[in-house]
Amino acid sequence: MFVETTLAKWGATPVIDDALLVVSELVTNSVKATGVTTRDPNWAELGELKLISVRLLGLERSIMIEVWDVESREPVAQRADFNAESGRGLFLVEAIASRWGSRPARPGKVVWAELLIQHRRDE
Numbered sequence: 001m002f003v004e005t006t007l008a009k010w011g012a013t014p015v016i017d018d019a020l021l022v023v024s025e026l027v028t029n030s031v032k033a034t035g036v037t038t039r040d041p042n043w044a045e046l047g048e049l050k051l052i053s054v055r056l057l058g059l060e061r062s063i064m065i066e067v068w069d070v071e072s073r074e075p076v077a078q079r080a081d082f083n084a085e086s087g088r089g090l091f092l093v094e095a096i097a098s099r100w101g102s103r104p105a106r107p108g109k110v111v112w113a114e115l116l117i118q119h120r121r122d123e
């Protein structure tokens with residue numbers, strides 16, 4: 001909702017679908033790396049919950065999606081084989097984003113992806 005409403009407010013409507021896909025892959029990865037992923041976690045487990053954050057930057061010709069988590073290990077796109085059920089998320093991000101990457105953020109790291117905004121010629 002944050003990504004959708006913010007991009008709509010910015011008038012960046014054409015990239016909303018791509019942004020939702022990218023942010024869901026990146027947030028899923030952050031949850032897998034730092035979150036509680038057991039089914040029906042108990043109260044004590046939830047007390048250990050780590051914060052993650054999503055930040056959007058509106059630039060002149062693009063938007064940047066940044067997802068921060070406390071795990072310092074940075075992601076590496078894997079070579080998913082044809083039948084693999086995992087390891088495709090970052091390939092998807094790579095296909096959709098004009099650029100993506102990660103940087104240390106002490107604690108943790110930020111994984112970011114850039115989506116280009118296509119301006120109409122008459123603008």
Ligand SMILES: Nc1ncnc2c1ncn2[C@@H]1O[C@H](COP(=O)(O)OP(=O)(O)O)[C@@H](O)[C@H]1O
Pocket residue numbers: 025029030032033069071073074075076077078085086087088089090091111
């Ligand atoms: N936020 C992250 N923190 C640490 N490792 C990550 C993060 N995102 C991705 N990775 C690593 O990169 C791998 C590839 O990610 P991805 O392509 O999304 O595949 P999948 O999530 O299905 O494993 C993950 O399995 C994980 O080891």
Ligand SMILES: [Mg+2]
Pocket residue numbers: 025028029087088089090
């Ligand atoms: Mg993933």
